[in-house]
Amino acid sequence: MTSFVQGRQLTLMLSGEIDHHGASILMRWCGEKIAEYLPKTCILDFRDVSFMDSSGIAVVIQTHRRMRELNGEVILRDIPPQSWKVLHAAGIERIAKVERSVPV
Amino acid sequence: MKSAENYMQLEFPSKSINESFARSAVAAFAARLDPTMEELGDIKTAVSEAVTNCIVHAYPDSIGVILIRCKILKDNVLDIVVKDRGCGISDLTLAMKPLFSTGNEERSGMGFTIMESFMTALKVTSRVGKGTTVHMKRKIIDRGESR
Numbered sequence: 001m002t003s004f005v006q007g008r009q010l011t012l013m014l015s016g017e018i019d020h021h022g023a024s025i026l027m028r029w030c031g032e033k034i035a036e037y038l039p040k041t042c043i044l045d046f047r048d049v050s051f052m053d054s055s056g057i058a059v060v061i062q063t064h065r066r067m068r069e070l071n072g073e074v075i076l077r078d079i080p081p082q083s084w085k086v087l088h089a090a091g092i093e094r095i096a097k098v099e100r101s102v103p104v
Numbered sequence: 105m106k107s108a109e110n111y112m113q114l115e116f117p118s119k120s121i122n123e124s125f126a127r128s129a130v131a132a133f134a135a136r137l138d139p140t141m142e143e144l145g146d147i148k149t150a151v152s153e154a155v156t157n158c159i160v161h162a163y164p165d166s167i168g169v170i171l172i173r174c175k176i177l178k179d180n181v182l183d184i185v186v187k188d189r190g191c192g193i194s195d196l197t198l199a200m201k202p203l204f205s206t207g208n209e210e211r212s213g214m215g216f217t218i219m220e221s222f223m224t225a226l227k228v229t230s231r232v233g234k235g236t237t238v239h240m241k242r243k244i245i246d247r248g249e250s251r
Contacts, residue, residue, distance in 0.1 A: 017124060019120075019123045019152055019156065020120055020123060020152075020156040020160065020210070020211075021120035021121055021123050021124065023210050024210055027210060051127075051145075051148060051149075051152075052149075053149050053152040053153055053156065053218070054153055054211075054212045054214040054215050054218055055156070055211075055212070057212035057214055058209065058211055058212040061212065062209060081141070081142065081145070082141075082142075082148075085142075085149075085222075086149060086214075086218060089214065089217065089218055089222075090212060090217075
């Protein structure tokens with residue numbers, strides 16, 4: 001997992017399979033990055049996620065909570081179809097902006 | 105198992121490292137039905153949810169046994185049973201409600217909702233102190249026929 005910062009925008013590049021087994025480490029990593037950079041916008045980039053179950057929903061919700069404390073926002077970028085189906089089932093678009101950087 | 109065209113069984117300890125193994129094994133078994141990427145993704149997600157429930161809820165403080173039985177029934181139906189001998193669920197209606205969870209903040213409470221919406225059929229039976237059985241079916245569209 002890698003991250004980069006442009007101004008007050010933090011991008012977290014998620015990768016591989018997101019499930020319960022890896023969720024606590026991933027959540028801690030996201031939380032630490034946000035605490036370190038205190039961004040205005042946190043982008044969770046899903047392009048390299050090969051599989052995600054409902055554990056990924058919890059990761060987005062937790063990131064949303066942290067960003068709300070900072071009066072910031074969460075953007076979910078480039079979500080592959082399988083991950084999108086899971087996130088959409090939870091109505092994730094109600095708490096985070098969803099965008100695409102590359103044409104489908 | 106006579107009515108099944110093909111079947112397989114898996115037994116493994118409720119360690120979270122096995123979540124990936126379980127969903128991949130079921131996906132590999134389903135592969136001969138020639139599922140689409142979407143169908144395969146749905147199956148893997150539902151299995152992942154069912155197995156995670158066993159690990160997190162059925163055996164919260166110990167390692168127990170998880171059993172998966174898969175069958176291929178006629179008309180391209182994949183039949184999946186995920187069974188544990190854990191603590192059981194006292195209120196199934198509540199447990200299956202979207203966003204309800206007894207887990208910590210790492211859980212979203214969406215497991216059963218996802219199983220229900222990604223599978224063709226879902227039946228859950230549970231007895232407190234005895235365990236829980238999740239029975240799912242997923243019809244795989246026969247693309248040979250539709251083309």
